[in-house]
Amino acid sequence: MTIKDLVKISTTSLIRNGVRSWLTVLGVIIGVASVIAMQAIGNGSDESIKKEVRSMGVNVIMIFPGTFRMGGVAQSAGSMSVLEVEDAEKIKETVKTVVAVSPIVQSGQQIVYQTNNWRSNVTGIWADYFTIKAYKVSSGRLLTEREANGMSKNCLIGKTVYKKLFPAGSNPIGETIRVGTVPMKIVGVLEAKGSGTFGQDQDDIILAPLKTVQKRLLATTFIQQIQVSAKSEAKMTQAMADIRAYMLSKPNIISSDGEERFSIRSQSELSSMLGSISKVMILLLSSIAAISLLVGGIGIMNIMLVSVTERTREIGLRMALGATDRDVKIQFLAESIMLSVWGGILGIIFGYLISLLAGSILNWPVTVSSSSILLAFTFSAVVGIFFGYYPAKKASELDPIEALRYE
Amino acid sequence: MKPVIQAENLGRVFDNGTVRVEALKDVNFTIGTGELVAITGSSGSGKSTLLGILGCLDRPTSGNYILDGVAVAGMQNRELAALRNRKIGFVFQSFQLLQRTSALDNVELPMLYNPSIPEGSRKKLAMEALDRMGLSDRALHKPSELSGGQQQRVAIARALVSNPKLILADEPTGNLDSESTASVMEILSGLNKSGTTVVIVTHEPDVAARCRRVISLRDGHIITDQVQESKIFADAIRVT
Known part of the structure; x- marks a missing residue:
């Protein structure tokens, strides 16, 4: 079976179950789009904080008298x-x-x-x-x-x-x-x-x-x-x-109790503090988005399991005609990868649009980084392989005689 | 005559831990190239089990099965799959066509798993096989748009497309009316006349009667293995 055959077989079978395939792809789209959008919005907030910090001055160092204590007056x-x-x-x-x-x-x-x-x-x-x-x-x-x-x-x-x-x-x-x-x-x-x-x-x-x-x-x-x-x-x-x-x-x-009676602070301390806050935020948002991608993957697995059951006779027939267990496995794996890759591509497009929209509403310099696109795409392909593997393996382990008799 | 099938003391035991069923016991026969053989028997006689083994879909638990000179016992699943692909053409009772796929694509199916057939010549070979079945004008029809007899002819085209040594038909006429039955049987005996070995598993005496040799099974062993010389001409007359 050539790659061309694989693509043809999986495409036809996915198109046949159009609505079902779309809904499954939608799960991945939502996952990928939210990863992209969350990253973009997060990076945007990081960028806007940095910009704000920059507006506060250039490489500023502040010298205060007395010990500097946040939240309390500590001037002796x-x-x-x-x-x-x-x-x-x-x-x-x-x-x-x-x-x-x-x-x-x-x-x-x-x-x-x-x-x-x-x-x-x-x-x-x-x-x-x-x-x-x-x-x-x-x-x-x-x-x-x-x-x-x-x-x-x-x-x-x-x-x-x-x-x-x-x-x-x-x-x-x-x-x-x-x-x-x-x-x-x-x-x-x-x-x-x-x-x-x-x-x-x-x-x-x-x-x-x-x-x-x-x-x-x-x-x-x-x-x-x-x-x-x-x-x-x-x-x-x-x-x-x-x-x-x-x-x-x-x-x-x-001072008499050994404390220095001045303190020196810098703008970069402030900026790195704010930067770390926004990094935590990006991480949090991205993990929520990643969870939705995971849910999309479970959707793929679910639909592939249904598909394997539905097509038990087809699997039996293909085996009788000479398909090896590997052929069958690859065929189903190709379908799930195709679902997730389409979800990935469309998700990137939607995620990009969402980011632009969010950017214009929040007035943030939203940036969709190529690394986040790559990450989302790779992740979606991995999801396809990971969640497609079990159904594909199940299909390949069917007994041809029983599969042919399956009603 | 070079044997296509050699069955030596075939036995098949199904054992699920609690129940032990001996589906086949000590089955011995040889089928030579170009023979037309019916395997008959009532349900439970073991003919389906035997078909599974002859078709390399299953392995005997004892004895030897040699298909076209190749010993099947001890082969890996992948080797069995290749053997099915190159040497056997299956015809099933329920046709087993992919429903939403055209007749042509259905016939192409076995060649997908045969790397020795170049991708470019698949369509042509499939078309030739359909043509032999008189279905070239139905090539792009889906099975649901074809009659039962036509569907079985598509299935036969699929079975012979890769020039198998052996055509294994499992109740090929079970789902057909008498007219289609006659035409399918005519085709199978026609294939046989052109040199292909055909084995038909059936419980219909009518179908068995059209075969030169009949192997009858009961309770997992062969009870009769007869060559019916007199039937040949009768067959020829009835078919025409």
């Missing part, structure tokens, strides 16, 4: 004084693995423009901060280095602040707003960044020169944080070590 008395503007200057001068450094001080303030007012966060920064956070303006301009590093009363506002204070369509550039008690002139509106990973509004923000915020608004010399941009992603670890070495060279940096 006087910890604010650990970090000073001078540290930012020194890091910029001495640490070669960093390209941009900015001290940060933040404060919630009431913002007033004419009769409108809104409570927002004012962040005092240096010009390097725009590089670190990849800030761009949608209108106007960024603060110049001279403005940002000096005591200028110019500021930048986020999209949300603009919306809350100004009538739609009006031009805020050059207008003066009152931040707390200090009047400031708007020189630019920041490009929207959307909501952050934790749902916070990244556009509800006012950026102003560090010194202006420190001196005029808060009357302090402390800073809350220093943010640094490493030269490259590969240099992150080195940069963190360099900064740590610098920090440890400061006096009184170790």
Whole structure:
């Protein structure tokens, strides 16, 4: 029996039981399509998280005073004084693995423009901060280095602040707003960044020169944080070590109970944490999809067992005419493989369409990877062989005399 | 005359652990090339069991069966399948045609399992066999579109398509009316005249009467093995 004969025999027999074959194939289609779609959606979410993390800044390293504890305030008395503007200057001068450094001080303030007012966060920064956070303006301009590093009363506002204070369509550039008690002139509106990973509004923000915020608004010399941009992603670890070495060279940096009075965190830690969450999600979704593919395989086995029983006489006849047990086995195996391979091909197409649809609804960059297509296809072929083998073996073990007499 | 079938002390015992049935005991006979033999007997006489062994679908539990010079005992299933394919043409009582397949495809079926016949010549050979049965105009009909007699002729075409040494017919006329019976018997004796050995298993005396030699079985052994010289001419007259 040639391959051509096999294909012909299985195709005719599958077409004869059209509805039944389609329903069986449908089981595999659903399985394969969901594997493809789940992978694509999962990869898409991974991609969108990565994109979001990137929008938060480029190779960012954060230096905090006091020990950093998630969920609890762990700043010991006087910890604010650990970090000073001078540290930012020194890091910029001495640490070669960093390209941009900015001290940060933040404060919630009431913002007033004419009769409108809104409570927002004012962040005092240096010009390097725009590089670190990849800030761009949608209108106007960024603060110049001279403005940002000096005591200028110019500021930048986020999209949300603009919306809350100004009538739609009006031009805020050059207008003066009152931040707390200090009047400031708007020189630019920041490009929207959307909501952050934790749902916070990244556009509800006012950026102003560090010194202006420190001196005029808060009357302090402390800073809350220093943010640094490493030269490259590969240099992150080195940069963190360099900064740590610098920090440890400061006096009184170790508290009486032996704890370091600062902490250094990086953006990549956050991104790898989020990445692992999305990997778990992909795995979970894919295994659910794989289970449905398994169910599709059981459908194949079921229908093949029915088919073997129905065609007992045919099997007996073929054996009498000279078919070996191997011929019979291969014939039935070919049918089940054909079912699963068609299911695989159609499933890939449907899965792709579902992914596109889901992508456009969720607004995710959905990517159907060739590896997931290959995986789904291989898996479906394996399912066909695995679940087709038992019925095929059963058929090949029939006794020709009894099979011929079967009613 | 070179023997096609040599049965030496054939025995077949069915034993399912609790019941032991001796279906065949000490069966001895030889059928030479070109013979037309009927094997008769009532139901339970062992003729179906004997047919199974002669057709290489079953193996004797004792004794020897030599088909066209090949000892069947001790052969693997695969070798038996090849032997059936090359040396035996089966004709069954219930025709055993694949229902939703054309007559032509049905006739082609045995050649699917014979690698020595090239794929390209199968259709032609099948068509020739159908033509010999006078069915070339029915080649693309499905069995359900054919009469019983025509279906059995398709089955005979399938049996002779690979030029077997032996045609084994199991109650070939059992499902046919008298007219079709006559035509099928005519065809079988015609094949026999052209040199093929034909063995017909039947319980109908009428059919047996048309064969030159009749082997009768009862309770698993041969009771008579007769050559009926006088019947030959009677046959010829009745058939024409």
